Amino acid sequence: MLDNRKLLLVVSASALALTGAPALAQDGPGGGEATAGAAPSEIVVTGSRIARRDFEAASPIVTLGADAVAATGQATLEGALNQLPQFSAGSTAFSNDLNATGQATLNLRGLGAQRNLVLLDGRRLQPSNSSQVIDINTIPSILVGGTEIISGGASAVYGSDAISGVVNFKVRDLDGIEISGQNTLTERGDGGIREISIGAGTRFADGRGRIIVGAAYTDRDAVNINSRAFFRRNQGVSGTIPFGIFTPGANPASQGALNDAFAVYGVAPGSVLPSSGIGVNADGTLFANGRGVYNYRDDEPYLYNNGQALLQVPSTTYTQIPLERISTFGRATFEASDNIKLFVQGLYTDYTSTTIQDPAPNAGLWTIRVPRSNPFIPAALNPILDSRTDPTAPVVVTKRYSEAGPRSVDHEATTWQILGGASGSFGGSGITWELYGSTGKSIVDDISYGSVFTSKVQQLASAADGGASICSGGYNPFAVTNSPECVAFISGVTRNRTETKQDVVEFNLQGGLAQLPAGELRFAAGVGYRHNEFAFTPDPEQITGNIVAIARTSPTAGSTSAKEAYAELLIPLLHDIPLIQELTIDAAYRYSDYKQSGGVSTYKVDVDWTVVDGVRLRGGYQRAIRAPNVGELYTATTGLFPTIGSVANGAGDPCDTRSAFRTGANGAQVRAICVAQGMPDVLADSYINNVTQVAAFLSGNANLKPEKADTWTVGAVLSPRAASPWLSNLRASVDYYNIAIDDAIATIPVSVSLNKCFNADGSNPGYDANNFFCALIGRDVNSGGITNALQPYLNLGGYKTAGVDVQLDWSVRLADIGAGDGSGRFGISSVINYLDKFEIQNLPGGPFQDFGRTIGSGTTLPRWRSTTSFTFGTDSFNALVRWRHIGAMIDASKVTNAASTTPGVKAYDYFDLSLRVDPAERFSLRFGVNNLFDKTPPVVSGVLGQTDASTYDVLGRTYYLAATARF
Numbered sequence: 001m002l003d004n005r006k007l008l009l010v011v012s013a014s015a016l017a018l019t020g021a022p023a024l025a026q027d028g029p030g031g032g033e034a035t036a037g038a039a040p041s042e043i044v045v046t047g048s049r050i051a052r053r054d055f056e057a058a059s060p061i062v063t064l065g066a067d068a069v070a071a072t073g074q075a076t077l078e079g080a081l082n083q084l085p086q087f088s089a090g091s092t093a094f095s096n097d098l099n100a101t102g103q104a105t106l107n108l109r110g111l112g113a114q115r116n117l118v119l120l121d122g123r124r125l126q127p128s129n130s131s132q133v134i135d136i137n138t139i140p141s142i143l144v145g146g147t148e149i150i151s152g153g154a155s156a157v158y159g160s161d162a163i164s165g166v167v168n169f170k171v172r173d174l175d176g177i178e179i180s181g182q183n184t185l186t187e188r189g190d191g192g193i194r195e196i197s198i199g200a201g202t203r204f205a206d207g208r209g210r211i212i213v214g215a216a217y218t219d220r221d222a223v224n225i226n227s228r229a230f231f232r233r234n235q236g237v238s239g240t241i242p243f244g245i246f247t248p249g250a251n252p253a254s255q256g257a258l259n260d261a262f263a264v265y266g267v268a269p270g271s272v273l274p275s276s277g278i279g280v281n282a283d284g285t286l287f288a289n290g291r292g293v294y295n296y297r298d299d300e301p302y303l304y305n306n307g308q309a310l311l312q313v314p315s316t317t318y319t320q321i322p323l324e325r326i327s328t329f330g331r332a333t334f335e336a337s338d339n340i341k342l343f344v345q346g347l348y349t350d351y352t353s354t355t356i357q358d359p360a361p362n363a364g365l366w367t368i369r370v371p372r373s374n375p376f377i378p379a380a381l382n383p384i385l386d387s388r389t390d391p392t393a394p395v396v397v398t399k400r401y402s403e404a405g406p407r408s409v410d411h412e413a414t415t416w417q418i419l420g421g422a423s424g425s426f427g428g429s430g431i432t433w434e435l436y437g438s439t440g441k442s443i444v445d446d447i448s449y450g451s452v453f454t455s456k457v458q459q460l461a462s463a464a465d466g467g468a469s470i471c472s473g474g475y476n477p478f479a480v481t482n483s484p485e486c487v488a489f490i491s492g493v494t495r496n497r498t499e500t501k502q503d504v505v506e507f508n509l510q511g512g513l514a515q516l517p518a519g520e521l522r523f524a525a526g527v528g529y530r531h532n533e534f535a536f537t538p539d540p541e542q543i544t545g546n547i548v549a550i551a552r553t554s555p556t557a558g559s560t561s562a563k564e565a566y567a568e569l570l571i572p573l574l575h576d577i578p579l580i581q582e583l584t585i586d587a588a589y590r591y592s593d594y595k596q597s598g599g600v601s602t603y604k605v606d607v608d609w610t611v612v613d614g615v616r617l618r619g620g621y622q623r624a625i626r627a628p629n630v631g632e633l634y635t636a637t638t639g640l641f642p643t644i645g646s647v648a649n650g651a652g653d654p655c656d657t658r659s660a661f662r663t664g665a666n667g668a669q670v671r672a673i674c675v676a677q678g679m680p681d682v683l684a685d686s687y688i689n690n691v692t693q694v695a696a697f698l699s700g701n702a703n704l705k706p707e708k709a710d711t712w713t714v715g716a717v718l719s720p721r722a723a724s725p726w727l728s729n730l731r732a733s734v735d736y737y738n739i740a741i742d743d744a745i746a747t748i749p750v751s752v753s754l755n756k757c758f759n760a761d762g763s764n765p766g767y768d769a770n771n772f773f774c775a776l777i778g779r780d781v782n783s784g785g786i787t788n789a790l791q792p793y794l795n796l797g798g799y800k801t802a803g804v805d806v807q808l809d810w811s812v813r814l815a816d817i818g819a820g821d822g823s824g825r826f827g828i829s830s831v832i833n834y835l836d837k838f839e840i841q842n843l844p845g846g847p848f849q850d851f852g853r854t855i856g857s858g859t860t861l862p863r864w865r866s867t868t869s870f871t872f873g874t875d876s877f878n879a880l881v882r883w884r885h886i887g888a889m890i891d892a893s894k895v896t897n898a899a900s901t902t903p904g905v906k907a908y909d910y911f912d913l914s915l916r917v918d919p920a921e922r923f924s925l926r927f928g929v930n931n932l933f934d935k936t937p938p939v940v941s942g943v944l945g946q947t948d949a950s951t952y953d954v955l956g957r958t959y960y961l962a963a964t965a966r967f
Helices: 003-017 066-071 077-081 255-262 379-386 455-463 485-491 630-634 668-675 749-757
Strands: 061-064 087-089 106-108 116-120 144-150 165-171 173-184 193-204 209-220 279-280 284-291 303-305 308-314 318-320 323-337 341-356 368-370 395-398 405-423 432-452 493-514 519-537 556-577 580-594 598-612 613-628 638-640 696-699 705-720 730-742 787-794 799-813 825-841 847-852 864-874 876-886 909-919 924-931 958-966
Touching: 061 066, 066 144, 066 909, 066 924, 077 144, 087 730, 106 116, 106 165, 106 696, 165 193, 209 613, 255 284, 255 379, 279 379, 308 341, 318 341, 368 455, 455 485, 485 493, 519 630, 598 630
Parallel strands: 116 165, 696 787
Antiparallel strands: 061 144, 087 106, 144 165, 173 193, 173 958, 193 209, 209 323, 279 284, 303 308, 323 341, 341 405, 368 395, 405 432, 432 493, 493 519, 519 556, 556 580, 580 598, 598 613, 613 705, 638 696, 705 730, 730 799, 799 825, 825 847, 825 864, 864 876, 876 909, 909 924, 924 958
């Protein structure tokens, strides 16, 4: 990768070198291809298929222009859009887990990336993974002229997935060439992001044809988690450490043998308990772990001793994951006749990203069973082993395979889509048509390094000579390090492949039907077919479950398809009467026939009422659906490591003997559930859980049915056409939204299952071990820890969310108010969201619980969130100060467990600065600083070193320099 500082100078020099280039002529935002055949003065706004003159959306809509995106200083579209309060973080540059792929997704209203539809000029893009979500960086940002975001269901217009809303990117037309480069660097000299983009467009055949092309190259550096002091405060998330630890489980040693063994180290009798883990120091002496740390003599890095246990501190993980990406896009149109236009477009993206985690831990399903004859069992440990209930049983050893190095995954992905069709009009009827088809494919190859194979480790441990005849020196399961030959024997590289395909065919009509007294009755209608395929091919070692800390996974494949027909009517009701300048209704109906679930109807009614010039009221009702995607239907079992918090904060594992669940009045019933879930009875009265993360498994469900949603919106738009310069450039809107989803397809977080199983919120008053939520928790039969928590996709109860969006745009020309005689202009732009509620019902018929104003559940949901920009500019200069506000939140554990003392987070405010200078007509320079005051992120869930890296800034103050040249 290029050196950051060198490229910073290169970008600057390139901009200066291009000062002599001729100017670029540029059209406004495009999108006309989606409605080709309409009159040039007619447009289609996101949320409708009907083209009309001077139309403003009846649905709540937020627009973001290319200049606004550039002013954020973000190198990616997802980074810019996630600053809007309507979005919760989806997959971002800070999503570092082994299942992350480096793709960028959008999560509108916090309802999940799978519930908002992402379009390009009103048409579906190629999905990038099995969840059918779109990597929004598959198109070069240099070609995006504008973005429209609408709230509420839009399934009647666009089909499945448009439940929380629609994000529609509009391609701009170019005449000429535009080159842009940007370099981003943190104040600490890391986290560099370099992007170079080029866009070009020209006409041909006497103006009847047009070609636009664009390409972008992005190179993003990794940032290690320990490069920031905030993360170095982490006190450990896992009790599986590089030392091999004898884990007694259901076959404990006697107290007497333990007292005798540790008396030689000066440890008081009774300190080391039969449930304690026993490890071996480098000098051959023993140490105790798990129920108190005794006689630990080493200084292994990235271990934290909290007095009770030695915990693994993250050492190799990334805060920002590295990425190298090339994205290209091209479109060609040709007017074959006065009534027919042909068009074709394609996109191709190729990228590699890397995620990394600490070395593989073998706790749970992957422990080593060391026979008593193994020569590496230390002499000091033998008396303890001899005192066990079954002294001849193998020694169960848990360890983290640090000798094999960290687990890293290179995600090599390609996405392509080809679209072609024709559009036109039926003579002078005013009715236009469009027929198009698209096909695309996404391939993700996950290449994993540092994979450890259970069978290989066990082969060495079971060998009479400890494996010395297989690899140099043999394999010591109790040691932190082993020979390179043994490491090579037990570890290797594995490969998984995921493929998704999509084919779409659509035929659309739109135009006028009749002239009514209040205006023209217009319509849109069409039919469509969509087919999606998914195939996952895991590595053979993963199929057999032989990879440590990776769940056994079978090859899976499946497909979905839909046949659809829709109709939409724009009905003018009243016109030019007192208090009703214009009143129209936009109604639509769609019937969809899904391969898996059969037929379903969606519909909408929107009302648009112009009271007087500059005052509009709008609102509507939408019935939307979302059919289960191929990932939710067919995803094979996939391992995860969710956070459950700590007992000290009222969260954590309820089976921990220190928890309020065990010490409370119902402690006996809680204990019985713990044992029923797999905890050895002999450990139940001494069990302590020292970790905040547990092993869980995600899986698909072929029996899912579609989600249904009812969405309501009502709002007002104020845009006075006043003569006063103070008001002539004012536009404000206020919109209320209410979204209710039934039969929601989702998984239940492990922390929620624990609280509900153990009756923290009254969900299991009888403490029934067969309770639905209890059945989702499985425990290790040796340690009693949670190693098999299930998170299958289910049709759960539902979601209810509601809130208010406020958008304000105001500007004034200083000369018009007597403050100057030049082109100076001052402006304010603000987008504000107030979240009234975000209720979740986990099972049909169950209670709804409000997670609004919470953090820590996986979705961050502040009550208030806003982005406000203050700008001052002239024709050749613009300065912007941006204020980003994220409201205070309580921890999500308080919703399901009233006794939780886990702290929340305070309100956060970030300030950014952006400057743009146009030293000549041909090019511009931009410089900016994000997180101007270098604010560190808040601690989330009371765990030091843990935050929401996709919501809060984890890199600190960041600088960027960009240049754009047009010729």
